Amino acid sequence: MPWLVALPALDGREYVYRVHAPADALRADLFWSAFHCHDDGPHPRAFDRFDDALIWHANADGSDPIDLTVHQY
Secondary structure (H helix, E strand, O other): OEEEEEEEEOOOOEEEEEEEOOOOOOHHHHHHHHHHHHHHOOOOOEOOOHHHOEEEEOOOOOOOOOOEOOOOO
């Protein structure tokens, strides 16, 4: 099941990563998978704070409601 994880970075942009994990995956595991993928890439460092990440289910056909975690700061 694909998930999308948006990580804000030091350059002011958000980088979005697709993480393949089960439907019952822990959000922390999704976050760390995306963070380590970003950390290995060429982009400026992402914030390593879980509360700054947006995590949602990426449904392929658009028929399921989006499970979106929103954090305000």
